[in-house]
Amino acid sequence: MKLSELSCGVNGVVTGMSELPAATRKKLMVMGLLPNTEVTVIRLAPLGDPLQVRVRGVDIALRKQIAANIDVEVR
Known part of the structure; x- marks a missing residue:
């Protein structure tokens, strides 16, 4: 699931950000x-x-647009 798809108040764990450009990924990290x-x-x-x-x-x-490239697992 993508971070942009989560509803308000929902927790998730980041599983990947490989689709983001390297510079953006570095800033987020x-x-x-x-x-x-x-x-x-x-x-x-x-x-x-x-x-x-x-x-x-x-x-x-x-x-x-950035959140749509961050993979999360709902908890």
């Missing part, structure tokens, strides 16, 4: 979005882009 890390969707913007996710206690706003 510096912010704490690593494989096997728990992520929670906090809320969506009114038009659905961006979405707010919580990773390791920090909230990050991600564009839906």
Whole structure:
């Protein structure tokens, strides 16, 4: 499942980000979005882009296009 498909309040674990460009993947990893890390969707913007996710206690706003390239497993 993709991160962009999760509903608000749902937890998931990142399983892969291989579809992202290397520069974008590196920036997300510096912010704490690593494989096997728990992520929670906090809320969506009114038009659905961006979405707010919580990773390791920090909230990050991600564009839906980027979130659509992050694989997660629902927990």
